[in-house]
Amino acid sequence: MTKRPFDVCVVGSGPGGGIATYVLAEAGLKVALVEAGPVLRAGIDYGMHTWPYETRQTRRAALGLSLHGLRPETNHFTPVGDRPGHGWLKALGGRSLCWAGHSLRFGPLDFKKWPISYEEVAPYYSRAERFMGVYGYKDGLYNLPDGEFLRPVRMRCPEQLLKRGVERLKAKGWKMEFVAQRKAILTEDHWSKRARCHYCGHCMAGCDVDAKYTSANTPIPLALRTGNLTLFTEAMMTRILMDPSGRRVAGIEYTSPKGVVEKVEAKVLVLACSTIETARQLLLNKSPEFPHGLANGSGQVGRNLTSHFGVDVVAYFQELRHRDASNDDGTDYFHSLLTGLYWERPNPNFEGTYQVQCGSGLRPGLTIKDVPGFGSSLKRGLRERNIGHAVMDMQGSLWISPQKFVDLDPERKDRYGLSLPRVHLHYESNDIAMAQDMVETCEEVVRAAGGEILSTPRKITADKLGIDYNHWVGTARMGRDPKTSVVNLHGQSHEVANLFIGDASVFPAYPEKNPTLTNIALSWRMSDYLIEEFRRGQLG
Known part of the structure; x- marks a missing residue:
């Protein structure tokens, strides 16, 4: 057990977890970032700019990497129905390492199906675009709003x-x-000092030179420089700890690759594990207070799955x-x-x-x-x-319906003895x-x-039909009514006041546009709210 509790424990270092870590640490909060995978070095542990005989085969094999690129997890879920997939990359930066960089704002018409408006999110889109470095033309389309472009x-x-x-x-x-297209890839000099793109075309195999924005090359290094971030890598969260009342989170338990179990205490927990994994973790953590899973009094955890x-x-x-x-x-x-x-x-x-x-x-x-x-x-x-x-x-x-959801497999377990998620997809x-x-x-x-x-x-x-297994959203949807949603308009659990969700599982509806930019904008907005709640003494 850590000697003193952190202010915030963030679990998952992908797009949402990475930006939350930066915003919270920059504000002076003491943050623990827990990531199930290792730290990978661009152009060394992954990348496409080497001949096969130049690659570091021993380390790549030990990390489960392919010859040049990144290798997502396999055999880590149970598919049910029409061939669902589940992209899960265990590494610092998560799937931001292998995304294509497509960065599209949701528009005013899209947000009409949300409990928040485009105008509320627009300032965070602008912050995110400037922070990430997004290129694009200003096309003047009402429902695909222009941004802050390179x-x-x-x-x-x-x-x-x-x-x-x-x-x-x-x-x-x-x-x-x-x-x-609009992408978070540098086409000109940027404040982050990342290299400019040289157009090799291997973006989704991992960018060798870090021209493409990832959580690992921008927000997490900046958070480390504040002195307020403690990084836990190769640390798989295996349990969420509750205080004696059973109604507030006290921290998490994680397991190392060698099977050593450790605990991290925190005043606030932010889950940013991915839409499938966040739902799994909530469903796994049952208790007398939450017999159907943590923060699942609504029965909506794992439901409303779409991609x-x-x-x-x-x-x-x-x-x-x-x-x-x-x-x-x-x-x-x-x-x-x-x-x-x-x-x-x-x-x-x-x-x-x-x-x-x-x-x-x-x-x-x-x-x-x-x-x-x-x-x-x-x-x-x-x-x-x-x-x-x-x-x-x-x-x-994808049409949202009761035929598309995540639950727990009653038979199959992972290496830690925890039930694997089942992903149900029926077109x-x-x-x-x-x-x-x-x-x-x-x-x-x-x-x-x-x-x-x-x-x-x-x-x-x-x-x-083929599913995009990297674009799942919706399993912990936001809303005003605790009976029909999991979190409030700021990503805070309706039932557990110090539990927040910072990934795309909070999306209450889904347009045709790519999710990552909106995930980052919402996580930034959530983090600002969390900081203000600390200042008001509601979480400390």
Whole structure:
């Protein structure tokens, strides 16, 4: 047991936990950050800028890493239904190490389904964008608000032709927009002194030079410099400790890789373990006061699970087959976005909407491989198809229903003897109708642009859909009513006053846009509220 309690214990060092750690430590609070994985060094323990014989194989094998990139956990949950996944990376920085950097603000229309408004979150979006270093164009779209941007990155040539198709459809009355992506990757000098991007394109394998924002390269080092942060790595939380009343958190118990059990006392606990893992931890910690799991008097922990899902349509533009592709380097694959669909005029066949991430051109590894021929004709065909192709990747809002949730597996346990989470996913008619609309819309865009459709799912069935296993949200939703939500409007448990949640599990509704920027903005907002509560003597 630590000799004195920390002010705050943050569990999980991903996007939400990393920014909370920085904001709290910068305010003078004594913070313990507990991370289940090790510290990894960019360009040394992971990265793509080495030959196989140059890599440090012994250390990488010991850490469970792949040859070049990062390796998420495997066999760590039980899938139920339509092939759900669960991306969990145990390392300092969590999944911020391997995210693509896409940083999109939710808009005013999106927040109409939330108990807080866009205007309340907008200042935190601005803080986050300046802090992270987000590039982008100012597109002037009402429900995809502009931010505080660095110099943008242009679309590749095939994406410019997709934009041509969109503009032709807009001239016929279609409601849609086609814009360049926005990412938390440095395109110019930044106050953080991180390196500028050199466009190698391996962002999701882990950035070798730290041009991409991660919790490990920006907020956590800054928090350490304050002298107010104590870091616990390779420390898997295995129990939440309660005070004698059973109604307030007293700290946590963690287990080291060698099986040593230690405790950390804290006045406040912030869970930022990920949507799946935070729900699991709450469900695991049952007591007479909380027979259905900690802070789960509403029965909503693990419920309201949602993510993004989709299918792909692949296009080919023959007019580009002889173009110079030497400038196809970039920030990973997707440089553009089809958006603005059904924001104000809902589709009568489904609720919600989707966006389409678009990528193209030559990249590390060929995207188009199914080309006829052999020898020189095969090589020519591969080059022409890859130079002229574009992939349109749907990112739809998964329908929230009782058929999508997280609970505990009664049979399977992890290495610590704790029940694994079960992730239940069942696609429904709303999901299938949305995906069908995406396919038909993207095919129209390609044809209007003068392209050829290389690949399409055509008629959608549940077995053709794929889930984004890194975008889960919603299992500890925020709300005003303790009977229908887990936390209040500041991420504070309705039932346990010194328990806060700083990850995307608090999202009460989910648009088509990527979650990370909003997760960071909300965690920053939560941290400011927590600091003020300390100052008022409500938590100390």
